[in-house]
Amino acid sequence: MNKTLKISDAVVRRLPVYLRYLDELSMKNVQTVSSQDLGIKLDLNPAQIRKDLAYFGEFGKKGIGYDVNYLIEKIRQILKIDKLINVALVGAGNLGHALCNYNAYLKDHMKICAVFDAAPSKIGEKIHNITVQPVQELSETIKDKEIRIGIITVPAQEAQQVANLFVEAGVEAILNFAPAIIKVPAEIRVHNADFTTELQSLAYFLD
Amino acid sequence: MNKTLKISDAVVRRLPVYLRYLDELSMKNVQTVSSQDLGIKLDLNPAQIRKDLAYFGEFGKKGIGYDVNYLIEKIRQILKIDKLINVALVGAGNLGHALCNYNAYLKDHMKICAVFDAAPSKIGEKIHNITVQPVQELSETIKDKEIRIGIITVPAQEAQQVANLFVEAGVEAILNFAPAIIKVPAEIRVHNADFTTELQSLAYFLD
DNA sequence: TAGATTGTTAATCGATTAACAATC
DNA sequence: TAGATTGTTAATCGATTAACAATC
Known part of the structure; x- marks a missing residue:
């Protein structure tokens, strides 16, 4: 398949969902899975x-389906999580702590390996085996540890500042949990994961 | 406008984003705003x-734009958050705590007013002014407090069970933070807000 | 009036689904 | 071989954008 073809966001966002279910199947020692099976389980059209x-390629076998472990490997390659990707987080509040808990789930594919906060009271605190550092050390640490993704879990009014720090430090993508629109250069990818907009849009569907 | 017309998800998900920025403008005493202004600020086409x-209606004035406070009122009505909507949360871990912090932000439009957990060690714990209750009390509390939305912040393997409890108790919509697909009757709306899929899809955009 | 900006139609663009030849 | 299921094309469906008359 043509690698230069632009893949839509919608496609990319479904890949981790496939991966998650394939991981489940793999743990149950299921060998193969069809698009039909996947479709039923994930509520998607086969x-x-x-x-x-x-x-991304021809990963299946006609008449058989997809080899579970092979497909897992391929999707990890596509998502570029076949090698460990280091992640930094700014904002050591409850949300920051919660996200650090996912390190175990992310296994050896992605890892939150540095946490920063502006408040002196937070500095030095241990989250699992990560020590909270002052934001002043952000740039140096990001370069030293080859961190490529930044997570923002600070209040809305500080989000843009933190985004600027990330961009200057050379981060390539940002996951923003603050309820604010942040502006970054076009080559930096930003995903917003804002709880309040999720909850408000859900209210629309009430009767 | 025709109320029976099916509005797409994409539209509904943008409304809270408009609302958030309009609230900012309102606090700065800005009277009117054009679709042009909004577009620049929110990175959207006017x-x-x-x-x-x-x-949803004719909310603007040709040649002038939209009255900020009037549009806020209208969007709140559309989203059905013009009256208080009660929300329950199951899973009093870090993520549950983090979400409870947003109560202040959600003001008098939505409120997490009950928190449940299965672990005896969590029961009775105070999160702000909410006391963590055992899940056994979920159904009764949801009916008593007229709770319409449920939030799931438990581990993946418990998510479906909690969803079942919510559905039986009469909740109309669910916001699921667990990295799992949950199955519910068609009339119940589910939004997934899974951090791990967000982070993995972000990795795709790295160079 | 002249300039600005809405609401809406038509055009474009893109994503999803159906259908089926290829083939395991 | 017969049945199953992929990969892919064509058809459908839906969402975004451009353009502009209406009008403040």
Whole structure:
């Protein structure tokens, strides 16, 4: 398949969902899975799943389906999590702590390996085996540890400042949990994961 | 506008984003705003913003723009957060605590007013002014307090069970933070807000 | 009036789904 | 071989954007 073809966001966002279920199957020692099976389990159209995967290569066998472990390997490669990606987080509040708990789940594919905060009371605190550092050390640490993704879990009014620090330090992508729009250069990818907008849009669907 | 017209998810998800920025403008005593202004600030096409709003009514004035406070009122009505909506949360871990912190931000429009956990060690704990209750009390509390939305912040393997409890108790919509697909009757709306899939899809955009 | 900006239609663009030949 | 299921094309469906008459 043509690597230069632009893959849509919607496709990319489904890949981790496939991966998560495939991991489950793998742990149950399931060998193969069809797009039909996946579609039922994940509430998606089987044709869509086949098409999503076909953007990146021919991973299945006609008449058989997909080899679970092979597909896991391929999706990890596509998502670029086949090698460890280091992540930094700013904002050692409850949300920051919660996200650090996912390190175990992310296994050896992604790792929050540095946490920063501006408040002196937080500095030196241990979250699992990570020590909270002052934001002044952000730039140096990001370079030293080759951190490529930054997570923002500070209050809305500090989000832009933190984004600026990340950008200057050379981070390539940002996951923003603050309820604020942050502006960054076009080459930096930002995903917003704002709880309040999620909850408000859910209210629309009440009767 | 035709109320029976099906509004797309994409439209509904943008409304809270508009609302958040309009609230900012209102606090700065800005009287009116154009779709142009909004578009620049929110990185959206002005025509899209006008079209989104036009699904629900004629809220603007030609040649002038939108009255900020009037539009806030209208969007709140559309999202059904013009009256207080009660929310329950199961899973009093770090993530549960973090979400409870947003109560102040959600003001008098939505409120997490009950928190449950299965672990005896958590029961009775105070989160701000909410006392953590055992899950056995979930159904009764949800009915008593007229709770309409449920939030799941338990580990993946317990998510489906909690979803079942919510559905039985009569909740109308669920916000699921667990990295798991939960199955519910079609009339119950589920939004997934899973940190791990967000982070993994972000990795795709690294160079 | 002249300039600005909405609401809405038509055009474009993109994503999903159906269908089926290829083939395991 | 017969049945199953992929990869892919074509058809459908839906969302975004451009353009502009209406009008403040």
